[in-house]
Amino acid sequence: MSGLSRALCSNSMRPVFIALSGLLVASSISADPVVNGTVGESVVLLAGFSQQSDITGVEWSFGTDVIANEGNINGTKQFKDRVHLNRTDWSLTINLLRAEDSGEYNCAFETATGQLPTHAVTLRVYEKIESEVTRKPSxxxxRATLLCTTNQREHVSYRWKRGDQDLPEHAGILEVALSPGEINVTFTCIASNPVSEATASIRESCDYIAFVTESSGGVSFCVLKSVLLSVGLVLMISAVIGVHVRDCMHTKRNVRRHRAACET
Incomplete structure (x- = not known):
């Protein structure tokens, strides 16, 4: 091949090499990920780029605001002094997370061959979950209806345990039925969100006497106690009266005997 032919071939292939180079670099950018974070803690957003030597410029943005670039690695606006741009892998660390930090972050790259497709990362920030178990009035x-409540309304899942045994229910409400004589049975709710988990417990009992009373006629335990107390009081008064009458009769007999002895 002549020198002119080689030159023509080289010039004609240059755009192809540039295009292939761009495709190779673009292929090193990962798919758009979703990252979960916790309020008050830190999170790292990966740039998704592996060929650091080819990069001439990097810019992280949140919405329409540029929050960090190679010239300002400590952040701007609402992220000032809360973010840090790693110059090695161009990842972005966000500290002291706030709920309003949730959203889409975009990382734009520039190389010697031009600008690459923007890499997007979705950040979802959650509060640490808290839970409480209460008994519905009944x-x-x-039998009891247990309610598991949390400080959050979305992205919450539930599990229940009876003692150490897992229950099949996966909702914030649990219907409980105990057998007569079961005392202090522990029911535990495990509530979780994508970043944390919290447990809360309550104890339930089934009094045998109260169960029998309800089953036999619906008389409440309080009424039964009142009746028993009244019967006991009547019996005590009757016993006192009986003793008093017996003493009186005994005294009368002694008086008769004494009169009979004096007359003789």
Missing amino acids: HETC
Whole structure:
């Protein structure tokens, strides 16, 4: 091949080499990920770029605001002094996360061959979850409705345990039925969100006497105690009266005997 032919071939292939180079660099950018973070803690957003030597410029933005670039690695605007741009892998660290930090972050690259497709990262910031178990008011003794409540309304999942045994229910409400004589049975709710987990417990009992009373006629345990107390009081008064009458009769007999002895 002559020198002119080689030159023509070289010139004609140059755009192809540039295009292939761009495709190779673009292929090193990962798919758009989703990252979860916790309020008050830190999170690292990866740039998704592996060929650091080819990069001539990097810019992280949040919405329409540029928050960090190779010339300002410590952040701007709402992220001032809360972010740090790593010059080695161009990842972005966000400290002291706030709920309003949730959203889409875009990382734009420039190389010697031009600008690459923007790499997007979606950040979702959650509060640490807190849970509490309460008993729905009820007049039933051995049945209860337990409610598990949290400080969050979305992205919450539930699990229940009876003692150490996992239950099949996966909602914030649990219907409980105990057998007569079961005392202090622990029911635990495990509530979780994508970044944290919290547990809360409550104890339930099934009093045997109360269960029998309800089953036999619906008489409440309080009424039964009142009746028993009244019967006990009547019996005590009757016993006192009986002793008093017996003493009186005994005294009368002694008086008769004494009169009979004096007359003789």
